[in-house]
Amino acid sequence: MSATKSIEAPNDEPATRPAPVLEVRDLCTEFRTKAGVGRAVDGVSFTLHEGEILAIVGESGSGKSVTSLSIMGLIPDPPGRIAGGSVTYGGRDLTRLDEKALQKLRGNEIAMIFQEPMTSLNPVLSIGRQMTEGIRQHTGMSEAEARKHAVEMMRRVSIPAPEKRLGEYPHQFSGGMLQRIMIAIAMSCSPRVLIADEPTTALDVTIQAQILELMRDLRATTGASIMLITHDMGVVAEMADRVVVMYAGRKVEEGRVEDIFARPRHPYTRGLLAALPVLGTAGEVGGTQLNEIPGVVPALTDLPNGCRFSDRCALSTDKCLAEDPPFADRVGAHSAACWHSDRLAPTMEATS
């Protein structure tokens, strides 16, 4: 993995360490279902630093989207609730803020974009209205000023003829264009944190690359920190500075992207990497082997004893079935929650 990951910090002073912007500590989010209470997020901690792109990776059901919605205070209650932990931003614990204070932060200092641009915009409101309402809410601009700003933002995300398109409706745009608009809306109040929940999953491959490119550009020009939620290790490789891997509501591995790709310390991460199509062999369609991790993420109300990954893990031993491995937190370094981290061989890329 020599490619694109580490972008120079947007900061001009190379001496300063990137400061933490957002700190998540022991976050627990529960959902009440008929089958019982499920902890979709169970004691997750991580830190998002100034200007960095942090990828949160995992299959669906791993709790990554719930983590992001918990940060935004958008967990639907009922049936969900944040059962414990803290989310510290600007010296305040977001989990303890009231709705009013959260509203001031959402879309203003912490913005979010979603997976499905087609359904994430209101079909009966014009693009202009959907762009300006957030701007007006947070800046107190007049409608005319907000429109001007909206046009400016649309230009920055490369939407042609923005003045004209402001009056149009979502169904008149392509998916890629809508995701650009979502990004324009999210960035319009210059947030310090952008949470992107699978921003390219619903898009064509070529459009995906453009959207990722756009997000990298915006990070470089605005210095915003990006929390990128994805299940796609390819996207991670291209975008992230650091990676948090989640499985069944837990953080199972965390580290710099180079380290994660070269020497994964959790078999789950290893599995996710193995599921990537091997680069350079794309020509031989029949030959490339996609190695999927067998099985599925367990239901939150029906978790295995011991290590939650044990039932899908090739390295699993009696100890894994009996005892839950703790997250071996080596501060700032590459760590994982696995009894057998040391038995994992480096990936091919690291050895070659």
Added chain:
Amino acid sequence: MQNRLEKAIALAGAAHTPAAGVAPSGWAVLLRRMGRFWRSAMSNRGARVGMVLVTVLVLVAFFAPWIAPYPPDEMGAGMSLLTPEMAYPFGTDEFGRDIFSRVIWGARLTIQVGVIAVGISLTVGTLTGLVAGYAGGWTERILMRLVDVVFSFTETLIALAAVAVLGPSLSNAMIAVGIAAIPFYARVAYSVTLVERNRAYFDAAYVQGAGHLRLIFLHLLPNIIPPLIVVATLGVSSAVLAAAGLSFLGLGAQPPSPEWGAMLSAGRDYFNQAPWIMIYPGVAIMITVLAFNLLGDGIREALDPRQTV
């Protein structure tokens, strides 16, 4: 009404999962599915309440001669306009007839209304929709356009027009109410047929060389039945309401029939002195309609849990 239609169409897609490729005799599959369907419907609280009420209604209608203390038309069973007491639980009417006995006997007429009216609309409507959906082309266009036209009139107007032609009587009111609801059933049957016609089992049967009648009655019909059960159950409540309305207007059952709507109509002059004349037949109509509404809603939810009204 529109909403019901959309729901029925929506659940046509969700109701079942016939195995692809094989062409099972639709009726056998239906029978096997009914058991599951029933258990699932009865897990809904509203449906259970509805089922209990419907059962009670049917039992009351069946055992009316044993339950009712007096014949429904026995004048002077008591004094006229007696307040409710032990001997006359619902009081007596202007002719001294026992209102309790009349309400009990009225259950028979109400069941008749439900069965006959829904029978008419279900049979004619299903056939129309089925044929239109199966035949396609001009048959489909003309039939369904006609159905749409009639549908836009509301059942009340069609029922009135039918009674205007046939003349006022309870049996004519049943027929009128049945005719009025035909377009509704036809539209549901039609849209469900369209869905079913595109399923693998239908193609399989077609390829095996099944004839038109066989395709329609052995393969399509059993598969469109589950959504039609929902429609027919809810249809009983609208039929009972509509027929009672016609009788109330004097266009349905005629005195001295113990039909509930007709009882309300006859009792209105005595409302002031004897409000119980008006209360019990109305409550009886309401409970009947409620029972079928609850049951229908419950069955619908069982067929398609996504739709919860």
Added chain:
Amino acid sequence: MASFLAQRLFAALLTILVTTVAVSMLIHLVPGDPVQIMYAQSQGTTPEQLEEVRARLGLDQPLMVQYIQYMGRVLQGDLGRTIRGDQPVLELLLARLPNTLILATSALVIACAIGLVCGFVAAYRRGTWLDTLLMTSAILGVSMPHFWLGLILLFYFAVHLQWLPVAGSGAANLVLPAVTLGVTNAAIIARLTRSSMIDVFDQEFIRTAYAKGLPRALVLYRHALRAGLVPIVTMIGLQFTYMMGGAIVVENVFGWNGVGRMAIQAIFQRDYPLIQGFILMFAVVVVLVSVLMDLLYAWLDPRIRNR
């Protein structure tokens, strides 16, 4: 949008055309001799007189000719004359139509006011005791015969409390019939609004709106309500049709002097020209309302407006 409206207009015209055919043929569906039935209630009508009526109504002509003659008259605004009283049908109906429209419209306003609010609140508080309470009341309301509710209101407010007049066609007389018709239909609207709004609340764009930091009221009002309104408007159009149908019954409970009451009398008296005129007029009103609703629908939904 043009093609959408053209399509709807075509459907509307077709509906009216089919109605005229059905209405002109109505009299032939009557079992027995319609002319004899019509005059069965009048004493001492001679066979010659009956023949004369038959000729006047054109019943001795071939069906096709009858229809063409009927259409010719209808297009000139002549719906014939009543059997009882020999009055022009159109004038009679037009004189009473405003009363029915006033009743149906007031009832619709009441039904929407109650139904939309209750449905919206129930959807927003889905799963709570409030939702259960509202939806239980709604299913009771749907199951209540409106003529019965009408009688009870009439007895309680007009006869017992004497707050409102028992019968007549003044403004005070409007209250009870409008409430009767409105309340039962409010239940239907509440149920439909609830399911429509639940669909909307689950949409991702609602989450987006919250993520933008919009206050709850704005999200509900601008995003949820606007999006939910499109199916709700369609439904309200249909409701008006039901109101017109329900008005026929309710007018008879309260003695409200509208076309519905007249129609019922016409059916009793076997006054077929009046019945025919009533059905035709009812169809025209229903069709006009549905065309209006289509226009509104097209205007509300940009996906149709910009097609």
